[in-house]
Amino acid sequence: MNFTAEQIQDNWNELLSYIEDYIEQPRKDKLLEFYEQYADRLMLMPAAHKKEYHNAFPGGYVEHVLRVIRCAIKQSTLWESEGCDMNTFTTEELIFSALNHDLGKMGSEDEDSYIPQTDNWRREKLGEDYMFNTKVPFASVPDRGLFMLQSHGISYTFNEMIAIQTHDGLYDKANEKYLMGYMVEQKPRTSLPFILHQADLMAARIEFEREWLPKLKENKKPVDAGKGNYTLGNKPNMSKKTSTKTKALGSFKSDSLKNMLDSL
Numbered sequence: 001m002n003f004t005a006e007q008i009q010d011n012w013n014e015l016l017s018y019i020e021d022y023i024e025q026p027r028k029d030k031l032l033e034f035y036e037q038y039a040d041r042l043m044l045m046p047a048a049h050k051k052e053y054h055n056a057f058p059g060g061y062v063e064h065v066l067r068v069i070r071c072a073i074k075q076s077t078l079w080e081s082e083g084c085d086m087n088t089f090t091t092e093e094l095i096f097s098a099l100n101h102d103l104g105k106m107g108s109e110d111e112d113s114y115i116p117q118t119d120n121w122r123r124e125k126l127g128e129d130y131m132f133n134t135k136v137p138f139a140s141v142p143d144r145g146l147f148m149l150q151s152h153g154i155s156y157t158f159n160e161m162i163a164i165q166t167h168d169g170l171y172d173k174a175n176e177k178y179l180m181g182y183m184v185e186q187k188p189r190t191s192l193p194f195i196l197h198q199a200d201l202m203a204a205r206i207e208f209e210r211e212w213l214p215k216l217k218e219n220k221k222p223v224d225a226g227k228g229n230y231t232l233g234n235k236p237n238m239s240k241k242t243s244t245k246t247k248a249l250g251s252f253k254s255d256s257l258k259n260m261l262d263s264l
Contacts, residue, residue, distance in 0.1 A: 001211065003059040011062045012043040015099070018069055022095040030154045031099075042106060047207070049114050051127035054207035061106075064203055065099060071199035072098040079191055088190035089159050096156065097163040097196050104144030107136045109151075140174065142167065159192050169197040 003011075019031050035042065047055035047064040055064045072094055080086045107113035114130040122128045139147070142165045149156060156164075166175040181187050188194075 049130035067203035089192040104141035
């Protein structure tokens with residue numbers, strides 16, 4: 001999927017508007033300062049390194065975050081309509097958690113997590129337009145995101161910490177200690193982590209379907225799956241090589257965004 005410069009800028013403005021509308025001072029100014037400092041990187045980040053995941057294209061990260069925020073708001077309304085105690089978290093905590101749930105994907109202060117894939121075979125056969133930057137020390141996405149926030153003086157509540165930490169639900173075994181407690185005292189005392197997880201799951205699934213269901217409906221099948229090739233293509237064209245143009249644009253400045261995108 002390709003976004004125009006205008007779409008990327010509009011999505012970025014919408015993301016900033018959630019900070020303006022839902023985050024109270026003094027966090028508002030600190031968050032706005034942080035997001036403006038890293039605007040050139042964040043607005044062009046992909047949400048994943050591989051096409052088979054979701055939103056693995058320039059601008060995909062911000063669009064995913066916006067969808068998670070919208071889904072989180074809708075999920076909280078659904079939970080409330082079914083009797084959930086909404087006094088255990090605030091709307092600000094909901095928006096803050098959704099806004100920053102994947103922040104750790106940006107990488108370190110100076111290095112992007114996702115950089116252009118240099119292996120043509122992995123790009124063409126595995127759909128990996130990006131690869132992980134080995135200059136960035138390993139940390140889980142939630143841990144890195146929380147570290148980035150605190151290192152910039154942006155505080156977060158206990159509810160927000162647990163929600164961000166566990167937003168991948170039980171897909172991440174590290175979350176079992178929070179989500180699989182068998183004693184009443186060990187269970188989360190708010191539904192915020194579950195609401196955020198469902199919002200993230202919903203958004204990622206929708207983005208996957210948008211990318212892949214049309215291709216599947218066109219009678220395209222996995223090619224050479226037995227040999228580890230998981231990209232989709234027509235069987236008659238198995239030997240045909242197609243180049244995948246890399247769209248890792250994080251090093252460009254936003255004032256040249258349109259010219260840069262037009263040149264892709």
